[in-house]
Amino acid sequence: MTEIPVPPWRKTRKVSAPRTVLSRDLIVTTGLRLLDAEGLDALSMRRVAQELGTGPASLYAHVENKEDLLDLMYDRVMAEIHVPVPEPERWLEQLRELVLDAFRVFGSHADIARVGLATIPTGPNALRIAEGQLAIMLAGGVPPKVAALMIDRLSLYVCSDAYENSLYINRQRESGMDPESFMSDFFGQIGKFYRSLPVDRFPNIVAQVDNLMDGDGKDRFEFGLDLLLRALASHVQDSGPTTKG
Helix, strand or coil: CCCCCCCCCCCCCCCCCCCCCCCHHHHHHHHHHHHHHHCHHHCCHHHHHHHHCCCHHHHCCCCCCHHHHHHHHHHHHHCCCCCCCCCHHHHHHHHHHHHHHHHHHHHHCHHHHHHHHHCCCCCHHHHHHHHHHHHHHHHCCCCHHHHHHHHHHHHHHHHHHHHHHHHHHHHHHHHCCCHHHHHHHHHHHHHHHHHCCCCCCCHHHHHCHHHHHCCCHHHHHHHHHHHHHHHHHCCCCCCCCCCCC
């Protein structure tokens, strides 16, 4: 059936697109998406507001400020890390699995490491992971003081490794190259430079170029992690697992 036209004297009302209903969860999700795509330096309250089609002032009804938003984003990332239920006979393996999972998660949100390095996380998921690490180590017989110190050292190890990776990612973004080509070109130049060094002054570096350049980021992370865990295991007493209380 042919539609009847609207009389010219009758004004039609334009239907507006539905406004996005803001929430803390949506703001954090948007902030994290921007961080992953553009890096921490590109993140601002104004930029998040633009992405949500609103003004910066409307965000402050849900988050206190940018620092608050970053803390919430950091804890959201920590929620992705799996914490196993302690098994005393597998405590060292479990701790290794937990830290490798943190390495994976931080690798997918590399710039978030700068937030973790700048503060002591106190969000529910950060506390969940700390509690889980303590439970695993204490169940395995690690002295409480050593276990407490190890939480800090493991966190620093994961964050610093992810931070270094974020620097490479940011340089890759600036170069306009794809990640694989950038890394191949960058480390290719480093290897070429090492090989060009005067052998009389740097005989060991020149001779060990292949070993110095061998291994990807995960290989190197696991190497360092295993050194830390081997040192941690040396503190376990022969008397067996410690108990709570």
